[in-house]
Amino acid sequence: xxxxxxxxxxxxxxxxxxxxxLLSARLRREGFKIGILSFPVYSTSSGRLIRSFLAGRSDxxxxxxxxxxxLNRWENMGTITGALKKNDxxxxxxxxxxxxxxxxxxxxSVQWLAGLDAGLPESRAVFVLDVPIPKSFSRKTRRRDVxxxxxxxxxxxxxxxxxxxxxxxxxxxxxxxxxxxxxQRILLGLRSAFL
Numbered sequence: 719x720x721x722x723x724x725x726x727x728x729x730x731x732x733x734x735x736x737x738x739x740l741l742s743a744r745l746r747r748e749g750f751k752i753g754i755l756s757f758p759v760y761s762t763s764s765g766r767l768i769r770s771f772l773a774g775r776s777d778x779x780x781x782x783x784x785x786x787x788x789l790n791r792w793e794n795m796g797t798i799t800g801a802l803k804k805n806d807x808x809x810x811x812x813x814x815x816x817x818x819x820x821x822x823x824x825x826x827s828v829q830w831l832a833g834l835d836a837g838l839p840e841s842r843a844v845f846v847l848d849v850p851i852p853k854s855f856s857r858k859t860r861r862r863d864v865x866x867x868x869x870x871x872x873x874x875x876x877x878x879x880x881x882x883x884x885x886x887x888x889x890x891x892x893x894x895x896x897x898x899x900x901x902q903r904i905l906l907g908l909r910s911a912f913l
Contacts, residue, residue, distance in 0.1 A: 722806060723798075723839055724908065725813035727879065728847035729872050732893045733900060737847060738811045740901040741908075745807055753801035756811040757791060764789040780824035787817050788834035798839055815844050818882055823874035828882070843911035844886070845904050846879045847893035 724741070726734045742752045758768045764786045770776040771783060778786075791798070791814065801808045814835040821831040851872050883890045889907040891900055 722912070723802060723808045723810060723813070723841045725810045725815055725841040725844045726847065726904075727812065727815045727819070727844060727888070728893060729849065729851070729876050729879070731853075732847035732849045733897065734811045734847060736897050737845075737900060737904060738809050740897065741904060742809055744901070744905065750806040751804065753805035753808040754811070755794075755798065755801060755808060755813075757794075757813060757816070758787060759790055759794050759797075762790060762793045764793055780821065780826055784817055784821040784824070784826060784831060785834060787820075788831075791835060791838055795838065802839060810841065813841055813844075814838060815841070815846070815879075815882065815886075815888065819875050819878040822878045822882075823871055843908055844883075844888035845907060846883050846888050846890050847900065848876070848880065848890055849893040851876065853894055 726737055726741075728734055738754060738756075742754055745752050759765050760769045767776070767778075768783075768786055768790060771778060771786075798808070814832075817835060818828050818831050822828055851869050879888075880890060882888065889904070889911075891903045891907070893900060895903075
């Protein structure tokens with residue numbers, strides 16, 4: 719059976735958490751069983767190392783960092799496959815596309831990054847919530863992590879998401895619109911992906 723995994727992507731503060739909540743509520747009302755996952759999972763050994771990096775407490779090479787992000791998904795492979803078996807749809811707040819957009823912004827090759835996640839369940843639909851950097855900063859003004867604080871880096875990540883969306887056929891959604899409108903755009907894309 720084809721994967722019913724949906725990935726919600728975008729730079730920090732693009733609205734992924736809000737849209738995950740709206741989409742899961744809507745699909746449940748329509749009678750579907752929904753699983754929700756959010757990456758990275760900070761409770762695993764790789765997740766603790768990622769958290770340390772994001773908090774600025776440790777430094778690591780881009781290759782090692784993105785291997786950690788991939789390892790985090792592999793460590794949770796049982797959770798991902800279990801969620802896919804039990805539910806009609808599994809919504810991921812960040813998944814493999816994040817590694818491509820953020821890794822490429824650190825100068826890594828998309829081919830190498832994609833290889834790290836080869837073999838994981840693939841997302842059937844990817845929605846990139848596209849917001850300009852000033853919008854991200856206006857949504858969260860304090861306590862931003864290492865990635866969130868770096869405007870130039872986030873600009874690269876945003877550009878990557880936009881170009882990768884064209885290459886891989888991801889749905890690019892204007893994340894600056896009101897949440898209800900963004901939700902409707904995602905629903906439209908979802909129906910086209912699964913019909």
